[in-house]
Amino acid sequence: MQIFPSINYGYSSYDPSSDIPDLQGKVILVTGANSGIGFKTAEVLASKGAKVYLGARDESRGKAAAQTIRDSISGLPSAGSVHWLPLDLSTPQSTKAGASAFLSLENRLDVLIHNAGMQVKGYSTVSEGGLTFSKIMSTNHLGSFVLTQELMPVLKRTAEEPNSDVRIIVVASKLHLRVPERPDFRNLEGWNVRKDHGVIESGIRYSITKLANVLFTRELQSRLDAEKVPITCISLHPGLVSTEGPKNAVKTGIFALLIKLVLAAFALTPLQGAYTTLFAATSPKIKAEPAKYKGSYLQPFNRLAEVSAYGKDKQLAEDLWACSEEVAEICMKEADSEPRS
Template sequence: MWTEADIPDQTGRVALVTGANTGIGFETARALAARGATVVLACRDDAKARAAVGRMAETNSTTTSAPEPVAVRLDLASLASVRAAAAEVRKRFPQLDLLVNNAGVTNLQGTTADGFEAQFGINHLGHFALTGLLLDRIHGRIVTVSSIGHRFGRARDWESPRNAYARAKLANLLFTFGLNRRADGRAVAMAAHPGGATTSIFRSSPGWFRGLNLAAARALGRTPAMGALPTLRAATDPAARAGDYFGPDGLLEIRGYPTVVAASARAHDVDAQDRLWTLSERLTGVRF
């Protein structure tokens, strides 16, 4: 049973977590900071990011003397914002030890600032671009947060709004496995999914659907801290290997403690990985 107590000392490491002002992202960043890491909270809302820095400092005040977390503005729905955030991170940190591509949306309608279907643009393309712009600074691990829902995705019609969340979460895994195939030895790519968790991920969903999911997560004891454990194990477990995919070990991978789980066969389709990679480079203008 792997828990937060198993996280090794992170003193001296620099970790960037997207969407770190709330939910699983906040708990991921908080736990890393509690073990001594310098944590960069990459968030869309400056005020919420600053508030998260304050909450984190209060929560960890008795457990660590790590440097104060750093907030960087990042709107994954805008490639201009992604480029600006990457430039700021590069200016402030000569090296990153960990990048956690955590931020995500579901059931969000419309398009991004660059005209991409919102869920594909935010969940995948924004993180693809951010990773590419920072890759030469990352000398550690890249962890991308997917979902059980990736099993319902198909590697086609990437910018269609139909079934967009499942497709975007499949893209997260295709990207992870495709990145490992292209790795030059500096960085190792892994993935994780939280199972169920009481987070704000369903804020754009219909009220009944949001309520049903939150009620089920509460009944199963799936707090954001529990949901963050698969990400944290991928990020810090010395025994983890390139391409590992972590999720809960319990019922239907919804509850339990983190272990290596199986991704769908579609996620391991090399042709699909390459097609998505080519498309992502063309759409974002970021080439690895």
């Protein structure tokens, strides 16, 4: 139910069927695509001709979502295809396994869409390589970092092809603006702060991961530009969207009720919530004006917006990058040294 769907963001006249060009020949990977915004993103991209890899960690949910999309696009003259890719972003090793599965199937990747994200009340951790760190930071940031590193060779190869237009899109959030103090991303102690299980602290923890998304995108763009690699990186806020994400964030009590009411009154549908991602991933305007869009941050559905002061903090971005590299390396070394059966 949407009571005031158009109040939020001056909701637009975006029409995927006419605004998205023919995507035949393009290979696109969408993470966390078995539900919500990611599912609708994958569905629209496949309906416009792309070969879409639907990243999902659960086999039955992933296969069911892929089949639903196949059914919905069958018969469309423009239809592409959709394939479930097992992809669990919760640790570097599981992320690397998903990337390897992709690389065993494909030798091109035109668009990588980092959409997966968790939004939960409570503090939880993952352990790998002898390290223990915040699960939400691992899933929402480190998973995207490792997946990008692992797929960078194929992205770069695709970018070298004539007329290519390779993009890396990161679904962040406007909540990155709500980080109350400068985080310390230099080491895992800094990643693991705010262990309180309460709603407010959980919300701040989520916001910090979304700030990490913004910083990662900008730093990635600046590194690719320095190497003169023609890949466009964009982070975005999809709008307030009625999906399982915010609904599951808090399941009981007054906050749960409040979230339900706000979603009912103001939220976009999952399809509308996919529009900003779809614009970022496919609009010819972005290829036509690289200086305007490279490293940018979008709000629904095509508006360039300012990131927070922390989002522009180059030192913070470099700290995050260095720590992510170090953590990923330690976690993956453990996998590489494990005896193979």
